[in-house]
């Protein structure tokens with residue numbers, strides 16, 4: 001069954017300069033780690049709470065053994081800070097939780113909002129790379145410190161699942177229909193809603209998740225389950241057998257007989273003879289009932305009993321009966337077995353029906369496949385050859401089975417204009433100090449060549465000028481680049497009280513298009529599954 005995408009609904013009461021509240025009401029200033037409050041108190045006690053801090057939010061390594069990531073979660077971060085204000089009952093809870101803290105601290109907490117915070121970010125849906133800040137957050141240190149955990153929880157999974165979805169899109173190809181079926185297997189309701197939203201952003205076409213469809217205007221789609229098929233015993237169960245034609249000009253009083261008649265014709269057809277014998281009649285009853293309920297979008301799950309001996313011939317009998325009444329069947333779903341083999345055999349059967357009965361276009365009837373699909377199985381199906389038009393993907397997509405977390409971090413890089421660094425034995429964990437500006441440099445062929453970071457006050461790279469780019473940690477890795485196009489990556493999405501121009505948030509469809517566009521622009525070797533070439537991220541400090 002298919003349903004039209006409803007318009008996105010506004011969520012919650014509008015506050016904070018017209019920015020709606022976070023989608024999930026659990027996202028409040030208390031949704032943070034205790035140590036953020038402990039530090040805020042200690043900053044306050046030391047009289048440091050108003051020190052001006054700059055934090056970078058970035059990740060260190062691309063997920064899924066890949067060489068790109070797609071940034072998700074920005075809109076929810078902006079919703080969060082736009083509405084950041086402690087409620088009285090939250091302050092009371094904190095007083096009880098931190099009994100040794102002085103009253104003045106809680107008065108301070110009651111007074112704060114994010115009007116002195118500024119947030120710069122890469123647009124949501126962009127392709128992003130390790131070490132380049134996805135977001136730069138600056139403001140009074142005690143306030144910005146409180147944002148660390150909520151920002152990370154809003155960005156980490158969103159970016160991970162968007163990236164996972166984009167990887168599934170890359171392996172499936174642009175022509176395939178990708179359906180997200182993961183709600184039942186997701187990490188709870190918020191995981192499920194986020195998975196649906198960000199899978200769509202990463203390039204899926206639709207979700208089975210009705211609530212996500214309503215919240216974000218994502219197309220909702222679905223078929224039916226094995227329970228529906230196995231709940232029927234036989235055709236006698238069908239009481240109301242009448243079906244009007246699609247144009248309303250005629251009415252078939254006994255659609256069940258029409259279906260049975262078609263099944264006999266298929267069984268007797270010389271071109272199909274021998275491929276099957278008697279089909280399962282309870283399955284036929286289920287399909288016929290479903291067609292009577294949804295004659296415009298009849299879909300059948302064909303693997304409950306036997307795909308080629310029962311499910312597919314039964315589907316064809318119902319589809320041909322519908323065709324007589326002016327309806328076009330939606331297609332079948334395969335949910336077990338060898339999906340390459342079964343899709344190819346089904347396609348052959350559809351073409352044989354088209355030829356035998358002269359039903360133009362029947363051979364192209366949609367085949368959906370599901371059942372524990374992931375990047376690897378789709379890749380394997382591609383290599384073997386298959387006839388699947390749509391993939392329904394749940395568990396592996398939404399749980400991000402191949403990579404547990406993205407590992408975004410939130411690190412102090414400057415305080416009161418003094419650079420700050422986090423050292424580590426592990427060079428990949430050393431933070432890059434100073435407030436930065438970041439640029440993507442494009443070459444002659446239109447591909448992005450390198451992302452570079454400069455100090456805030458350094459001159460920006462110019463088109464046609466030779467630039468020396470250095471690896472952040474390996475001195476010998478340096479190269480000259482002459483960019484043909486320069487794009488500044490971070491824009492101001494939350495200026496606070498400052499006079500900086502505020503960039504508007506973009507819609508989910510714009511973010512989805514940005515994701516596709518960015519991946520289209522990348523050099524293919526950065527995107528390939530096996531041993532992709534790392535995309536370069538360099539420094540340009542003079």
Ligand SMILES: Nc1ncnc2c1ncn2[C@@H]1O[C@H](COP(=O)(O)OP(=O)(O)OP(=O)(O)O)[C@@H](O)[C@H]1O
Pocket residue numbers: 335336337338339340341370371372373374377380381384
């Ligand atoms: N041609 C294929 N090449 C590679 N993997 C495939 C192919 N066809 C299906 N698969 C995958 O193989 C796995 C088969 O799962 P499993 O062994 O549970 O069998 P099943 O068909 O689901 O059986 P059951 O009917 O018992 O559920 C799934 O992950 C599916 O996506």
Ligand SMILES: O=P(O)(O)OC[C@H]1O[C@H](OP(=O)(O)OP(=O)(O)O)[C@H](O)[C@@H]1O
Pocket residue numbers: 181182184185225335370371372373392393394395396
């Ligand atoms: O396989 P996934 O990628 O998670 O996609 C969603 C699965 O959910 C449904 O299965 P169901 O809940 O009926 O259980 P099943 O595993 O027994 O098929 C559906 O038939 C898919 O197989």
Ligand SMILES: O=C(O)c1cccnc1
Pocket residue numbers: 181182208221222223224225333370392394
């Ligand atoms: O509509 C479907 O076919 C569907 C939805 C959720 C999970 N599995 C299948």
Ligand SMILES: [Mg+2]
Pocket residue numbers: 335370371372
């Ligand atoms: Mg399954």
